Amino acid sequence: MYQIKGKELIFVYTGPDGSGRKTIAKMVATAFDMETVLSYTTRSPRHYEKDGEDYHFVTEETFKQIQAQQEFIESVEIDGIHYGIREQDIVDAFKNHQLVYLTLNPEGADKLKQMYGNHVVRIFVYADRDTVIERQKIRQDSDEVIERHMSHYDEIMGYKNNCEHAFENFDSPQVSYQVSELIESYLDRNLTVTDY
Template identity: 85%
Template sequence: MHEIRGKEKIFVYTGPDGSGRKTVAKMVATAFDMETVISYTTRSPRHYEINGEDYHFVDEETFKKMQAQQEFLESVEIDGIHYGIREQDIDEAFKNHQLVYLTLNSEGAEKLKSMYGDGVMRIFIYADRDTVIQRQKDRQDSEEVIERHMSHYNETMSYKNNCEHVFENFDSPQVAYQISELIESYLDRNLTVTDY
């Protein structure tokens, strides 16, 4: 497992599907030299998703093989779909960047927190049920997919109180700005002053 050193930090964005957590995470990353770690999944890409940018889309056989070779730092199964983060990808990301971010479901966020402790800051992004449904419709998710996501809505929302920071996302640029300020102040606090 990667050992978090010095100023290295993992920011984990979590919250209900359709809350805009990926959009916000990407906006924040542009303000900092922040690298993302992309998860692997066995589900098929949605029409707006790009392999290698949103997820690494793999078939079940490939995923199970990677699992058997213990490539994943953590993996979860939700509704028969597998998701996993490769340990090597976290190592790679930290080679050139001190700040790394991931977008994960609450199970993944919890696992990373238990592994890395204070090295992980969880940022919970949410929107009310109607907004989340509307956003999923706007991106043309199928009724079946929306229904599957919404069946986890309450359970996901209950994770809110476990996270270090919580933001309601009415307006992604506004929330991205608030999170950028939060990270900025966090980084300032963590700068160590050395005597010359």
């Protein structure tokens, strides 16, 4: 397992689909020298997503090959769709950056927290049910996709209290400013490195 050094930090954005976690993560990253680590997924890209920017979109076969080579530190199946994170991608991101961020489901956020302890900061971004549905409609998600996401809403909201920080996203620019201030506070601290 990769040993995180000194001031290296992983910020993990989690929360319900449609809460704006990715938007906020990208806005905040521009203010800092932050590298993103993308998940691998077997689902098809949505019309507004790009391979290599939002996810690594791969076939079931490719996913299973990566899994068989034990390259994933975490992989999960949600509604028949596979998601995974490669540890090597985290290692590569840390070569040129002290700060790395990921957008993950609660399982992924939990796994990284278990592995890297205090070097992982979980930021829970959420919005109320109606707002989340509205945002998914605006980005033209199908009714079927929205229904699938909403079937997990309460379960994901239940993870909020496990995270180090939570932000209700009414207004992305305002929340990204608040998150930036939060990250700034982490950079100012002299984190004590504890062995996990």
